[in-house]
Amino acid sequence: MKIVTLTATLAVLLTTPLFAQTYPERDIDLVVPFDAGGSGDVTSRIIAETANTLLDGAKINVVNRAGGGGVVGQTFVSKAKPDGYTILAMTSSVVTNPQMKGAPYEVSDFRPVALYNLDPEVIAVPQSSPYQTAEEFLAAAKDKKMNVVVAGIATSHHMSGLAIERVTDITFNYIPTKGFGAQVQAIAGGHADAALWPLGEAAGQAGNGGGVRILAIASEERNEAFPDVPTFEEVGIDIPIWATFRGWAVPKGTPDEVVKTLSDLMKSVYDTPEYIEKMDAAGYGAVYRDAEGFSFVVDSYAAQTSVIIEEAGLGQ
Amino acid sequence: MDLILLGFQTLADPMVIAMLLLGVFAGMLVGSIPGINDNIAFAVFIPFSFSMPPEQALALMVGVYCAAATGGAIPAIVIKVPGTASSLLTAEDGNAMARKGAAGRALSIAITSSVVGGVLSSLVLLFFAPSLAKVALKFGYVENFALAILGLSSVVGLLRGNIIKGAIAALIGLLIATIGFSPMTGGARYTFDNVNLIEGIPFVPLLVGLFGIAAMLDLKAELLKSRAENAAPVALPNIGSLKLPRALLRRLAPVWWISALIGNLIGMLPGAGMLMAIFLAYNQAAGRYRRLFAGKPGEPEWGQGAPEGVAAPETANNAVTASSMVPLLSLGIPGNSTSALFIGALALHGMVPGPLLFTQHGNIAWMIIVAFLAANIVLWPVAWLVLRTVSQYVFSIRKEAMVGVIALLCLMGAYSDGGNLFNMWVAVAAGLVAYVMRLANIPLGPAILGLVLGPQLETSLHNSLSISQGSWGVFFNVSEHPISAGMMFVSVLLWILPALLGLRERVRANKGGQKT
Known part of the structure; x- marks a missing residue:
């Protein structure tokens, strides 16, 4: 029994760094929970286009899974394998949907990767x-x-x-x-x-x-x-910021290395001048925050909205 | 004028022209296959368009949009299965003509009417877009409510002797339209905790089911019946000659003008769309036909093969195409759900429709406008080609095989709108419901109109009353909302005129009875 555990631990120890080096070894699905042509879709395609010039041996495919005002695609990613091959084009609605629309996931089911638009x-x-x-x-x-x-x-x-x-x-x-x-x-x-x-x-x-x-x-x-x-x-309105956001998120349980790789990929995309130009032209100012910065944005938005939802009795 | 030339210049690129032609050809096919429509074609195409130059992508979309509205008439006439929702009414008189051996003439009327409607609408877009866009802005919540009422009233004239069933159908449509989260309260209605229903029943799969799947069930039932009776299956009509006699052209001219006018007006008003335009035009043409032709020797009853019954809806639906771009290009407000998809295609290429489009991307904006004109002109030869080649083959397929293939296409089409498996169930369920409605002799048209106009009716009523602080008078206020008051007046007329005319006939009949 001990030997089995030991081997398992060893195997994990051995494969983890290996995994980080080889990820991504196949194509990544970027799930947009809206129809083609919407803002979530347009920004995702602009990102994927630039990201694919930077990636070697793998590429990002934008996949539209529309329905239920985004909840269908969001739920799909929340249940996906946490291996970094399924990314959600996350919008702020993920924060409020569980309470307001009865979505069957929680915000904590996702791991924020990087923010690209506020x-x-x-x-x-x-x-x-x-x-x-x-x-x-x-x-x-x-x-x-x-x-x-x-x-x-x-x-x-x-x-x-x-x-x-x-x-x-x-x-x-x-x-x-x-x-x-x-x-x-x-x-x-x-x-x-x-x-x-x-x-x-x-x-x-x-x-x-x-x-x-x-x-x-x-x-x-x-x-x-x-x-x-x-x-x-x-x-004279005492609200420093009220902004909806767009970013990447992966299912919770995705390894740190994978999140880091994706977050760095988004940073490289952000450092490409043509990307900034395209986003500007389409009307979306590009920003970049890494996983930690994005988590902070998500948490502050959740804090801002939960007070309002409770006071106004908006939840289901 | 220079700007229009710039548009032609952009369009004159061989690749752009090729894409436009390809679009018209593809649109004709998409339209003529029941279960697939322009919305679905765009949903599949838009992601591809990302890697194309914008002028090519948009030229192709313009072609598909114009031609799909025409292509829908082909199966509507030949097999009484509307290829798109916009040819729903064409199936009545068109198929009746085909069964009398005049399929070619019906098809020719449909195509010619489409070209007339489309070209007139393109000219409106070309010359009057900015000034007409201002008219669209005059439509606030009050006017939108009156418009929805007018749209619903347009079916009354079509329901002679069947008012109750028509009203039931319209109510079914309105009820289904309430499914989903209410924008007025933020609360769920009839979603049964199914996340797929949060935004209501997905509309495109619903249409696919109501038209495609239901028609397949119908065809299958007909086949089974003829097999049970051991009768030879009804042969598909031969298309025959496409020539239109000069007298018929002259006779149809007024219908073309009026229907094109209706189509153009409805097209540029946001939210109304093709379905409302075809109903209004059809209703108008029906009244005219009954006045001038019905009962004369050689003239069939309305709905039994009147050429006007094909000309009116087919002119109106193509007249909606270009005019729906009027508010879209100049204001960024889509006229209907298909033209809304142009916003996505433009956005993918870094362009935002609206007042800034003409200054920042004048060449593209004007190219789109002249492309509408070009697409509608090449519509005739392409339609002829499709009829003489593809359609001949398609309609020579055994009906049994056709049922399976079209059913499969319907399911695929429903799925590809958003990539959600739930959509296939929606299509199947909608098909069954529509089939049962047909068995019970409940007309589908009013239900569709209720479905389309329901959300607009509900929110515009709520918001009008919210702004007027509960006063219902706003809808009839001639000085503040003259457009609304006018539309309300016409709606009331649509309701009481048939009754009044019926009364007059009865009085006349009574008098006649007394004399003898």
């Missing part, structure tokens, strides 16, 4: 809106209940509105509207007062010729593309 929340108004600045908007919102477009009740955008309500003495009237196109129609056409949007999508509608104006961005520093738009804190 999308801060913005307050946007119609170009024709009487409110030129965030201060004007917030002041007016104290007297009048503003009609604020969000992607749906209990989405991250609705929760960002509830977060604003928590730190100010404002209440909004939420107008749940599915699909970004329909939301743009409502705002650019002046059918609602404001919208809570991710910057990545809002940016394409703001600026020259666009139908919307961005009043404030929920990030710690001003955005390079919008140097004149203040942060939430600057206009």
Whole structure:
């Protein structure tokens, strides 16, 4: 018996470093839990394209497993073999889905690998809106209940509105509207007062010729593309950052070496200038945080949202 | 004008032209195979398009999008199985014509109508896109609700004597549309804790089932019946001559104009889509036909092979294609679920549709626009080629074999939309339900319309009332929401006109009775 245990231990000891050297020895599936053409899919394909020029002898295949608003693909990865050959294109919805949508996994079923995009929340108004600045908007919102477009009740955008309500003495009237196109129609056409949007999508509608104006961005520093738009804190909303994120995650139990290899791969992708260019052109500012940095982002988002979910009674 | 030339220049590249032609050819095939539609074709193609130059990828998509709307008419006419949802209504009069030996004429009407609708729609896109985009912006929650009501009302005219069953069908559609997490409350509805239903029943597999699988069950039942009776199976109609007499062209011209107008208007309004356009156009053409032709010698009853019954929906569905790009290209708002897929294809090449597209990537934006025109023009010769080659072979396959092959294609198509096995079950279940509905003589059209318009109806009603603080008057407020008030008025007319006309006929009949 002892000999068996010893051999097993030895085998593990011997194969572990070997494994690290040989990984990846075959193709890796990057599971996108959404349909082809969505933001998760587009960013994943841009990453895979660059990563495949860096990898030797193996390549990353983007696999779409759509359904259930992402839950189907996310569940699939949570149950996959933790060997580094199945990666999840992870979005912030993984954090809230177990509580809000009854997803059959927990956030802790995943190991964050690397973060590649942070999308801060913005307050946007119609170009024709009487409110030129965030201060004007917030002041007016104290007297009048503003009609604020969000992607749906209990989405991250609705929760960002509830977060604003928590730190100010404002209440909004939420107008749940599915699909970004329909939301743009409502705002650019002046059918609602404001919208809570991710910057990545809002940016394409703001600026020259666009139908919307961005009043404030929920990030710690001003955005390079919008140097004149203040942060939430600057206009008196005490929320340093409210951002949805995109990154890579693997099933829990994946060996440290594999996580390190993948995280380093993402770093090399990030260091490729063409990658940054492509991400910018598609409207997604590229960032990089390693496994630890990404874990921190995931945990802070979980902390931010769990308070809101509990207070507003949003959980299922 | 320079910009339009730039678009032509980009399109004139031999590879781009080749891709456009390939797209039209592929779209025609995709459309003519029941169970596969343009959504599924795009879902499979978009990942490949990543490694292609953007102008080639988009030219191919434009070709597929335009031609699929036409290709759907081929099986609708020949075997009464709509190839795509948008040829649902074509199957009625089209197949009736085919059974009377005029398959070639029906097909020719369908293709010519498609070309007319498509070309007019492309011209609208080419010349009026920016100004029409502003019209789309006038549609807020109130107008969207009125539009959905108008769409649902459009079926009333089609349901003579069958109002109750039609209403039941529409309610079934509306009920199914409520499945999934409600955007208004964030709560689950009828999901039975199945994660696949969080976003509702997946739509593309549902359509595949309702049209493809159900039609296969129907064909199979027909085969079994003819075998049991030991009768020779009904032979497939011979396609025959495609020539259209001049008198018929002149007669169909008004239908083309009106249907193209309806298709263009509906196309550029976000959220309505092809199904609503074909119903409105069909309804309109039915009224006109009953007024002018019905009852005359040599003219069949409506639904029994009237050429207008093919021309109207086929013009309208192609008129939706290019016009649905009006709000997409100028505002980034997709007109329907297929044009929404162009956003993904553009994004893959680092382009964001919307006001910035024309300044940053003018060549691509204008190339897409002129590609619509080109695709609709080459539609005729390509359709002719497909009919004379591929379709001849396909329809010479034994029906028994065809049933199996199409059923298999349906399941594959359902699966490839998102790569989820659950989709195959959805397709099978939807097929069974549609088959049972057919046995019970419950029309499928109103159910589909309810399904498509349900979410829009629900959210726009909720949001209109939320913004108006509960006042129902907004929908009829002529000064603040004139568009909504107008559409509501037309909807009411659609409901009461058939009743009024029926009453008048009865009164007239009574008077006639008294005189004798």
